[in-house]
Amino acid sequence: MSTDDITTRIAKRLRELRQLRSETIDSLASKSGVSRSMISLIERAQANPTAIVLEKLAAGLDVSMAALFESEETAQKQNPLARHAEQSLWTDPESGYIRRTLSPPNWPSSLHLAEIQFPAGVRLSYEASGRRNPLEQQIWVLQGQIDVAHGSQLYSLKSGDCLAVRVYLPLTFSNPHSQTAKYLVAIVDDSLAYPTTGRDQ
Known part of the structure; x- marks a missing residue:
């Protein structure tokens, strides 16, 4: 899987998890310590976040960083x-x-x-x-x-x-x-x- 594909998967998954937990970008920024602008860029696949940023976002969503590499779109294709x-x-x-x-x-x-x-x-x-x-x-x-x-x-x-x-x-x-x-x-x-x-x- 290419870097672009991984970036897109992370973008979609972050947005999915945030919405499932009824978090706004602002509320997730407050919980995670990651800026609102960075979260927005990640969700639009316009930024390649570091491991430290991903871990902060995962903590704010109360999941492991591993959860950000999953894909809801293929959840039915187990x-x-x-x-x-x-x-x-x-x-x-x-x-x-x-x-x-x-x-x-x-x-x-x-x-x-x-x-x-x-x-x-x-x-x-x-x-x-x-x-x-x-x-x-x-x-x-x-x-x-x-x-x-x-x-x-x-x-x-x-x-x-x-x-x-x-x-x-x-x-x-x-x-x-x-x-x-x-x-x-x-x-x-x-x-x-x-x-x-x-x-x-």
């Missing part, structure tokens, strides 16, 4: 198999990290898997504010090394290590090493368990 060649890739325009969506698109499950290629020297910090319910997340390092800070607790992870966190404090990922790291993220997000159409919000 397939339990996601072939490697069909899995979507998204590159953070600021850090260059690459996110591969592993889970089958729109499969009605609260579990979502993503593979991250995290370049050397990159550091990303996500806020935890704005969420009504903390997300359950596990990080399994497949290659290289990363440091993960959850609040004041720092974890240095090597290949094969797996860290479970309940995200209610700021979460920082960093790669102070000379090689790109690769890790898998497993997220439990109840908003992904069923198609949003027809659900009580």
